[in-house]
Amino acid sequence: xxxxxxxxxxYLAHLxxxxxxxxxxxxxxxxxxxxAGCELVVSTDTILEGRHFPEETLPEYVGYRAVAAAxxxxxxxxxxPIAMTLALTIPDADELWMHGFANGVAQxxxxxxxxxxxxxxxxxxxxxxxxxxxxxxLGRAVKREGAKVGDQIAVTGTLGDAAAGLAIIGGALAxxxxxxxxxAEQLEQRFFKPLPKLDWAPWLAAHASxxxxxxxxxxxxxxxxxxxxxxxxxxxxxxxxxxxxxQALPGFSPLEFALKGGDDYELAFTAPADVTLPLxxxxxxFVEAGxxxxxxxxxxxxxxxxxxx
Amino acid sequence: xxxxxxxxxxYLAHLxxxxxxxxxxxxxxxxxxxxAGCELVVSTDTILEGRHFPEETLPEYVGYRAVAAAxxxxxxxxxxPIAMTLALTIPDADELWMHGFANGVAQxxxxxxxxxxxxxxxxxxxxxxxxxxxxxxLGRAVKREGAKVGDQIAVTGTLGDAAAGLAIIGGALAxxxxxxxxxAEQLEQRFFKPLPKLDWAPWLAAHASxxxxxxxxxxxxxxxxxxxxxxxxxxxxxxxxxxxxxQALPGFSPLEFALKGGDDYELAFTAPADVTLPLxxxxxxFVEAGxxxxxxxxxxxxxxxxxxx
Numbered sequence: 001x002x003x004x005x006x007x008x009x010x011y012l013a014h015l016x017x018x019x020x021x022x023x024x025x026x027x028x029x030x031x032x033x034x035x036a037g038c039e040l041v042v043s044t045d046t047i048l049e050g051r052h053f054p055e056e057t058l059p060e061y062v063g064y065r066a067v068a069a070a071x072x073x074x075x076x077x078x079x080x081p082i083a084m085t086l087a088l089t090i091p092d093a094d095e096l097w098m099h100g101f102a103n104g105v106a107q108x109x110x111x112x113x114x115x116x117x118x119x120x121x122x123x124x125x126x127x128x129x130x131x132x133x134x135x136x137x138l139g140r141a142v143k144r145e146g147a148k149v150g151d152q153i154a155v156t157g158t159l160g161d162a163a164a165g166l167a168i169i170g171g172a173l174a175x176x177x178x179x180x181x182x183x184a185e186q187l188e189q190r191f192f193k194p195l196p197k198l199d200w201a202p203w204l205a206a207h208a209s210x211x212x213x214x215x216x217x218x219x220x221x222x223x224x225x226x227x228x229x230x231x232x233x234x235x236x237x238x239x240x241x242x243x244x245x246x247q248a249l250p251g252f253s254p255l256e257f258a259l260k261g262g263d264d265y266e267l268a269f270t271a272p273a274d275v276t277l278p279l280x281x282x283x284x285x286f287v288e289a290g291x292x293x294x295x296x297x298x299x300x301x302x303x304x305x306x307x308x309x
Numbered sequence: 310x311x312x313x314x315x316x317x318x319x320y321l322a323h324l325x326x327x328x329x330x331x332x333x334x335x336x337x338x339x340x341x342x343x344x345a346g347c348e349l350v351v352s353t354d355t356i357l358e359g360r361h362f363p364e365e366t367l368p369e370y371v372g373y374r375a376v377a378a379a380x381x382x383x384x385x386x387x388x389x390p391i392a393m394t395l396a397l398t399i400p401d402a403d404e405l406w407m408h409g410f411a412n413g414v415a416q417x418x419x420x421x422x423x424x425x426x427x428x429x430x431x432x433x434x435x436x437x438x439x440x441x442x443x444x445x446x447l448g449r450a451v452k453r454e455g456a457k458v459g460d461q462i463a464v465t466g467t468l469g470d471a472a473a474g475l476a477i478i479g480g481a482l483a484x485x486x487x488x489x490x491x492x493a494e495q496l497e498q499r500f501f502k503p504l505p506k507l508d509w510a511p512w513l514a515a516h517a518s519x520x521x522x523x524x525x526x527x528x529x530x531x532x533x534x535x536x537x538x539x540x541x542x543x544x545x546x547x548x549x550x551x552x553x554x555x556q557a558l559p560g561f562s563p564l565e566f567a568l569k570g571g572d573d574y575e576l577a578f579t580a581p582a583d584v585t586l587p588l589x590x591x592x593x594x595f596v597e598a599g600x601x602x603x604x605x606x607x608x609x610x611x612x613x614x615x616x617x618x
């Protein structure tokens with residue numbers, strides 16, 4: 001059985017190198033330089049086995065996804081990632097699991113340019129808390145408030161894929177015949193390996209009036225923008241972008257997943273109506289005076305996943 | 310049963326106000342300004358019920374202590390606190406527990422001038438992860454490396470009190486007669502309400518060659534300085550400062566607690582031998598050429614608490 005320090009050093013300590021990291025894993029704390037004229041952006045997310053990912057998920061996916069879920073909040077603020085810390089609680093010092101987990105974290109470190117500069121390792125029920133830090137030009141973070149009447153509402157990518165993938169992982173297609181399993185696998189990968197929209201930061205900072213990442217479900221997340229901005233968001237459910245994979249699979253209601261499923265880590269944002277949306281974004285509605293979210297044919301009271309409801 | 314968002318807003322959202330916090334709890338991330346000429350200092354700590362604090366610990370103490378343990382790492386770097394995030398996992402949405410916990414966190418926010426700017430609330434086995442952020446003048450963080458042959462070794466306060474307090478909480482004095490319970494209570498309070506040595510930052514930044522907070526036990530923590538600095542730390546166990554309360558209680562070995570007990574969150578540091586130590590610090594030895602920690606009459610191989618040993 002390896003000791004705590006051995007495990008940390010063997011698998012994670014080398015992931016903390018970057019030019020702006022002046023001190024990484026191995027001291028009481030890490031030190032980091034911010035770019036001139038920038039402020040710090042910080043967010044913390046916890047994922048738990050059996051709640052945020054199924055038991056027996058490959059440890060590679062657990063590690064990658066924990067980081068992806070957290071860094072998505074930086075994307076939603078139009079921030080540039082600078083570093084993260086990782087608090088890992090595991091039932092035992094299982095080297096095989098740690099090796100896979102660290103591989104997943106390493107993939108995320110590379111993909112998001114997010115060095116791992118510190119953390120804690122404790123023994124208990126499996127739990128991963130990631131704190132991501134980013135930077136943004138002073139006062140230029142894109143918030144949930146700021147949506148204005150007349151703005152267009154848009155989302156990136158396609159929605160519902162990850163939630164459908166999770167349902168498939170849980171056996172939702174077990175009774176179906178004529179399933180295209182290659183498409184099903186695509187959806188599962190959207191759940192296991194989400195790609196936070198960090199590339200959108202420059203465009204959002206220049207054009208968006210508000211933004212949020214879609215982690216609880218489109219309707220639930222839009223309701224946060226509506227409340228913070230003091231407006232009503234009216235969306236057209238027919239305009240919500242759906243992937244071919246999601247529409248092709250039998251026995252599913254694609255729109256249900258797209259409106260209520262989180263886990264895609266796409267972005268929803270508002271921008272002035274005369275702004276041309278770039279490739280990869282789809283207009284789904286407009287901001288109106290009022291409160292709440294209106295979606296043709298869907299109960300506006302429906303909300304996303306709330307851990308305590 | 311209150312919803313997750315209700316719980317967060319009711320009890321914790323008001324703790325995030327400070328002049329340098331430009332956006333606090335309630336968006337995808339928080340934003341913070343650093344002082345000019347400073348770099349960011351960051352550390353993450355997890356505490357678990359039954360492992361880092363006894364079951365049935367008052368929730369006020371759990372909240373306070375989770376923050377104190379984390380902020381102690383900023384003290385050890387000679388950093389000034391700027392903000393924290395809190396990831397809280399609780400078995401159920403127990404309002405009475407949350408109320409007490411939030412009170413404890415609020416006490417820590419006040420005591421350490423550490424606004425709570427974000428976090429996550431999930432449902433599972435009780436676990437608290439705190440990420441603290443601080444700032445320090447560029448390149449002026451005090452690290453574990455830097456101890457030089459000939460330097461004096463010193464500690465703040467008295468050692469072993471919190472570990473003895475924890476033993477008392479666990480019933481260590483149950484069989485003793487003639488116990489001064491007021492003294493016993495003092496030691497228990499050292500465990501429940503530790504006071505991280507943030508006030509030492511200016512002195513450490515000016516004089517210390519290395520520093521660490523004593524969270525795993527004096528010998529274990531000094532061994533980190535010895536390894537990082539490539540030196541041998543020779544301490545005189547008779548010089549280790551012990552409180553009157555710890556020495557007065559029957560049936561205890563005060564030195565055992567002082568050398569191996571963590572949880573006091575005092576600081577150990579090295580400084581040139583000609584530097585006069587301020588009130589509240591005690592010289593306990595000198596830095597020599599070599600490796601490891603030598604302590605007269607104590608096996609140098611003894612180490613602190615390691616979660617996986």
